[in-house]
Amino acid sequence: MTKLDATLAMLKELTDAKGIPGNEREPREVMNKHIAPYADEVTTDGLGSLIAKKVGDANGPKVMVAGHLDEVGFMITQIDDKGFLRFQTVGGWWSQVMLAQRVTIVTRKGDLTGVIGSKPPHILSPEARKKPVEIKDMFIDIGASSREEATEWGVRPGDMVVPYFEFTVMNNDKLLLAKAWDNRIGCAIAIDVLKQLKNEEHPNIVYGVGSVQEEVGLRGARTSAAAIEPDIGFGVDVGIAGDTPGVSEKEAQSKMGKGPQIILYDASMVSHKGLRDLVTDTADELEIPYQFDSIAGGGTDAGSIHISHKGVPSLAITIATRYIHSHAAMLHRDDYENAVKLIVEVIKRLDRETVDRITLE
Numbered sequence: 001m002t003k004l005d006a007t008l009a010m011l012k013e014l015t016d017a018k019g020i021p022g023n024e025r026e027p028r029e030v031m032n033k034h035i036a037p038y039a040d041e042v043t044t045d046g047l048g049s050l051i052a053k054k055v056g057d058a059n060g061p062k063v064m065v066a067g068h069l070d071e072v073g074f075m076i077t078q079i080d081d082k083g084f085l086r087f088q089t090v091g092g093w094w095s096q097v098m099l100a101q102r103v104t105i106v107t108r109k110g111d112l113t114g115v116i117g118s119k120p121p122h123i124l125s126p127e128a129r130k131k132p133v134e135i136k137d138m139f140i141d142i143g144a145s146s147r148e149e150a151t152e153w154g155v156r157p158g159d160m161v162v163p164y165f166e167f168t169v170m171n172n173d174k175l176l177l178a179k180a181w182d183n184r185i186g187c188a189i190a191i192d193v194l195k196q197l198k199n200e201e202h203p204n205i206v207y208g209v210g211s212v213q214e215e216v217g218l219r220g221a222r223t224s225a226a227a228i229e230p231d232i233g234f235g236v237d238v239g240i241a242g243d244t245p246g247v248s249e250k251e252a253q254s255k256m257g258k259g260p261q262i263i264l265y266d267a268s269m270v271s272h273k274g275l276r277d278l279v280t281d282t283a284d285e286l287e288i289p290y291q292f293d294s295i296a297g298g299g300t301d302a303g304s305i306h307i308s309h310k311g312v313p314s315l316a317i318t319i320a321t322r323y324i325h326s327h328a329a330m331l332h333r334d335d336y337e338n339a340v341k342l343i344v345e346v347i348k349r350l351d352r353e354t355v356d357r358i359t360l361e
Contacts, residue, residue, distance in 0.1 A: 004169070008176075010034055011188055012167040015178035018106055020073035020090045021213040023160040024048055027069040027180075031187050031210045038194040039208065045227045049220040050210040054194050056202035061231035061355040063347055064207045064312075065193050066221055066301040067186020068214030068237070071179065072325050074161035076105065076140075079151065083144030085114065087161060091215035092298075095135050097326040102164040103140060109154030113164070114142040163327040174257065174333045181329040183214065185319050185336060186236040186301075192340040193347070200344075203351035204231075211301050218268060221301035225308035231355050232275065232313055234343060235302030238331070239263065239293055239318030252293070254320040256332040259289030260339035263316035268299020269306050272313040274361030278354070279315060279346050288342045291320070313358050317343065 004012060013034075017027035028050050036042050039052035050069070072091030079085055085105070099118040104111050117139050121129065140161065144150035165179040178184075190208035197206060207228050211220035214237075225233065239261040242252030254261050262280060264271050283290045299316075306314035317339055322330040 008169065010191070011176065011178070011184070014184035014188055015167050015180045017180070017184070018104060018160070018162040019070055020075070020160045020162060021070040021216045023106070024069040024212045027184065027187070028210055031069065031191065035191045035194055035208055038198045045220070045223045047220050047223045048212045049224040051224055051227060052190070052194060052208040054197055054206045054208070056197070056204050056206065058205065060204035061350060061352055062205045062207065062228060063350055064209060064225060064228055064230035064233045064305060065190045065343060066209040066211050066224065066233070066235055066305065067188070067190050068183045068220065068301055069187060069210040069212055070215050071162065071182065071184070072215050073163065074103070076155060076157050076159045076161060078157055079147045079155060081147050083142070083146050083150045084117070085140040085142060085150065085155065087138070087140055089135060092325055093135065094325065095132050098135070098138065099133060101327050103161050104164050105140070105142060105155060106160045106162070107154030107156065112142050112153060112155065114140040114161070117141045165328045170330070175330055176333060177328055177330045179327055179329070181321055181331055182238045182324045185238060185331060189236045189336065189339050189343065193343050196340060196344045197347065200348070202348050204347065206347055214301055218299060218301055218304040221304035222308060225305045225312070229309045230305065230312050232350055232358070233302055233305035235300035235305060235314065235316040236339065236343070237300040237316060237318045238321040238324050238329070240295065240324070241320040241322045244322055254291045254293050256320050256322065256330070257334055258320070259291050260335055260342060261291050261293045261318040261320055263295065263300070263318055264292055265294040266299045266303070266316065267295070267297050268303020269314065269316070271315050272306065272358070274358035275313045275315045277361070278349065278358060279317070279342065282346050282349060283342055286345055288338050290342065293318070
């Protein structure tokens with residue numbers, strides 16, 4: 001791999017970190033390393049969400065910018081007598097993207113390499129080839145010959161398993177391929193928002209948050225919002241890119257490189273009209289590209305933030321990303337950078353008067 005610039009090095013470090021829901025220590029430490037220089041204070045809530053506070057006007061409104069630390073993965077549930085590992089998915093997986101994929105099992109004695117087992121096509125009947133293997137019938141092979149050997153290597157039920165993939169800059173160097181874009185890109189956005197505000201005046205207090213357990217129910221956003229009691233909330237996450245073969249515009253209309261997505265509606269919330277208008281008006285004024293999207297299924301941390309405290313005007317701003325919830329996803333660097341620029345410019349406009357006006361819209 002060619003030498004990475006500082007931003008790409010940070011993105012690699014974030015996506016390489018291993019952290020399924022309930023096991024976010026490693027990505028939290030990486031995020032803390034990168035956000036602490038731009039924060040006045042960094043704390044955690046009781047579930048482990050990271051909260052970095054940056055004070056502009058101490059009497060101004062509180063603005064929460066939340067990306068989630070966790071990634072989809074697996075948890076070991078049992079070891080059979082031949083040393084094969086059974087597992088539970090943690091987060092949403094589609095069985096067809098799982099077989100024969102390399103994984104890392106994180107044990108108390110260190111990391112182990114494994115592969116999700118699959119049968120060779122030579123022994124499958126034509127009928128069997130047409131049927132997807134159910135997740136409940138899958139297993140992980142770590143090369144152990146027995147339960148005792150796997151246990152001796154440190155494997156225990158409850159150990160986390162993460163997809164293995166190497167961060168890659170594509171031949172078009174704007175396109176970045178990695179595991180865990182969902183949602184380390186949101187964490188990177190929160191980091192860069194505080195970085196861009198480091199020497200800027202802003203009429204509010206900004207909280208850059210790395211929330212936990214988003215993939216299993218938007219849980220860390222709920223607890224961190226309870227700790228912060230924000231006046232405005234942004235969930236920053238990945239969205240669906242509809243620019244690959246087989247995906248219709250009716251299913252997903254956004255394209256990589258055409259700007260961050262403004263989510264109008266998803267299964268977790270209806271976006272706040274007043275905040276949405278402020279964001280799109282700011283983007284129009286500054287000629288920052290953006291796209292609208294709605295997602296019938298799924299949600300973001302904004303879904304928990306907006307029903308916290310007394311109710312919080314909230315919006316999800318996402319990055320169109322291909323192949324999410326698999327071993328490798330792809331996004332466009334321009335979308336990430338434009339999301340940071342847009343959120344920073346909106347924050348500069350979020351004084352008390354503006355927040356009060358938005359709340360009534």
